[in-house]
Amino acid sequence: VDFPSDAGLPYVCLVGTSGYHPGVALPDGRKIRLNPDAVTGMGLAGTLPGFFGLTGVLDSSGTSQGTIDLAGAPRAARGIPFWLVGLVLDPAAPSGIRRVSPPIVVQIR
Numbered sequence: 001v002d003f004p005s006d007a008g009l010p011y012v013c014l015v016g017t018s019g020y021h022p023g024v025a026l027p028d029g030r031k032i033r034l035n036p037d038a039v040t041g042m043g044l045a046g047t048l049p050g051f052f053g054l055t056g057v058l059d060s061s062g063t064s065q066g067t068i069d070l071a072g073a074p075r076a077a078r079g080i081p082f083w084l085v086g087l088v089l090d091p092a093a094p095s096g097i098r099r100v101s102p103p104i105v106v107q108i109r
Contacts, residue, residue: 001013001058001063001064001065001066001086002062002063003058003062003063003086003088003099003101004061004062004063005062006058006062006088006090006098006099007058007059007060007061007062008057008058008059008060009057009058009088009089009090009098010055010056010057010058010088010089011055011056011057011058011064011086011087011088011089012044012054012055012086012087012089013043013053013054013055013066013084013085013086013087014032014034014036014040014043014044014054014084014085014086014087015039015040015043015048015051015054015082015083015084016034016035016036016037016039016040016043016082016083017037017039017080017081017082017083018035018036018037018039019035019083020033020034020035020083020085020103021033021035022035023035024036026094026095026097026100027094027095028094028095030094030095030097030100031100032085032087032097032100033083033085033100033102033103034083034084034085034103039082049072049073050068050069050070050071050072050073051066051067051068052066052067052068052069053065053066053067054066058088068106070108073108077108078108078109079107079108079109080107080108081105081106081107082105082106082107082108083103083104083105084103084104084105084106085100085101085102085103085104086099086100086101087099087100087101
């Protein structure tokens with residue numbers, strides 16, 4: 001997670017398996033390019049196996065590091081794409097969200 005101008009602010013990485021279009025429209029006109037699903041809820045609750053550091057506070061350089069360790073994932077999970085979107089939270093920002101990253105995709109091979 002890398003938001004250099006947002007040091008010290010809380011962040012969350014949303015993860016999902018339902019793609020990124022149409023995404024979630026925010027009231028201020030921005031869009032979170034992720035379709036929330038059960039995996040998103042598990043990630044927010046901290047119960048998604050193999051995904052660590054999805055929430056936290058950005059360090060003094062505006063970065064943080066999470067871990068994805070899917071070595072123990074079942075064979076049937078191979079080929080499933082996961083989309084991730086980073087958000088920087090700020091109660092003073094529109095919708096309480098200061099920044100929204102573009103989506104990235106990770107696929108188990």
